């Protein structure tokens with residue numbers, strides 16, 4: 001039992017997506033064990049991007065006890081069944097990275113092995129016809145998966161400027177104290193180096209036991225104060241800028257997916273929300289000027305611009321230790337990997353889950369801190385490899401940027417994964433974290449990395465028996481999607497059902 005006196009005083013610096021997600025989760029799960037204060041500065045503001053998520057966000061929303069329909073209406077959110085990649089493997093190529101598998105395993109052997117065999121015999125057909133997410137996305141359809149089904153999953157695309165404030169309301173209603181102001185001084189213990197208090201411009205001093213650095217790229221506590229090293233990954237992930245600009249939707253169709261288009265010096269995102277479309281061009285400043293990137297983005301967006309283009313600068317990499325002394329960095333303060341696979345908010349969620357699991361009642365234990373850092377590093381490293389694959393697995397030779405990424409030396413960890421795939425169509429296994437087999441299969445095959453072999457057991461069924469089985473999967477998928485409503489209509493009907501009095 002924790003009484004009022006022994007509650008851990010948690011101070012969160014930053015009120016962006018990371019700060020308010022942390023505050024909401026802490027007060028919800030550990031409100032009995034900690035007092036949570038959050039400091040944010042309107043003058044500094046938030047990064048204001050970060051609208052596409054991964055399916056894990058559903059469990060975050062659910063764990064807070066939020067009503068999905070109401071949450072989605074408040075943040076103008078849409079559903080997301082995957083990421084639609086254009087022009088990555090080669091110009092003109094296209095594939096969806098779906099939030100679900102291709103077909104279903106046969107006798108415990110993943111489906112893609114059978115497809116590869118049929119493909120080698122010239123009768124594979126389109127692998128993507130066996131992905132329900134792909135057929136739904138292609139038809140702009142959406143229906144939630146039946147309860148308990150693992151056939152497919154979905155995420156949300158929401159307005160980044162509304163998500164934090166929504167969680168702010170939730171957190172304050174449950175006891176989080178919010179302080180508006182700019183932190184100008186950090187007080188440390190002379191001996192341990194632990195942070196003791198933060199001083200604001202208006203003279204206010206806020207003490208704490210545990211500090212969560214959600215100050216974004218500024219990284220005021222973990223970086224500027226504790227000087228935790230930054231591991232730079234820009235030799236593999238060259239993009240270091242983005243220009244963002246929302247626009248009006250060109251028609252009333254809302255695709256249930258995030259669109260990404262490879263460009264001459266990076267790639268462009270398109271995130272459809274209920275009320276507008278988010279757009280951005282992520283590029284390498286060594287290969288393109290800001291002005292040219294702005295022009296390319298403005299030329300590519302479909303609807304009328306709703307704001308001036310805004311340039312953001314960043315570096316790919318992560319802190320060598322995200323938890324140092326009594327400071328835990330969450331969000332952009334902890335690291336940044338470009339949003340090609342919408343991973344940042346997932347990383348925020350993962351860090352919060354770890355923090356809650358290892359929450360220090362009393363002094364911070366070294367073992368907890370080390371375990372937090374170990375898990376965080378593994379997450380970042382795997383995502384890094386997955387992102388690099390998108391650049392390296394290409395035949396594009398139409399610009400200096402693509403020539404560079406196509407021919408660069410990739411990390412050993414990725415090289416080994418690619419060799420394993422090329423030899424045997426196998427995907428390196430791990431039990432926790434992001435991007436399991438279907439994700440790697442989608443990017444490998446979608447970008448033209450076709451392996452030399454497959455699982456021996458895929459040779460067992462007769463060819464026509466196998467073709468019939470694959471045909472059956474395609475029909476099941478297409479029949480299931482046929483009956484589903486249009487995505488935009490589904491959202492409209494759900495919004496209307498909330499408006500109606502009970």
Ligand SMILES: Cc1cc2nc3c(=O)[nH]c(=O)nc-3n(C[C@H](O)[C@H](O)[C@H](O)COP(=O)(O)OP(=O)(O)OC[C@H]3O[C@@H](n4cnc5c(N)ncnc54)[C@H](O)[C@@H]3O)c2cc1C
Pocket residue numbers: 013014015016017018019039040041042044045046047048049050051052053181182183184214215216217218220242244280312314330331332333339342343344345346348
């Ligand atoms: C171009 C781009 C596109 C992205 N797209 C995606 C995406 O599609 N999906 C995804 O998952 N992620 C995406 N991200 C990442 C995502 O935006 C962030 O992970 C997320 O918004 C969390 O940001 P944050 O809260 O860490 O930082 P911020 O939003 O920058 O918040 C920092 C907070 O700290 C406060 N602060 C800073 N210094 C002080 C101070 N001295 N005193 C008081 N307050 C202070 C600020 O006022 C602010 O409240 C994208 C990022 C970029 C750059």
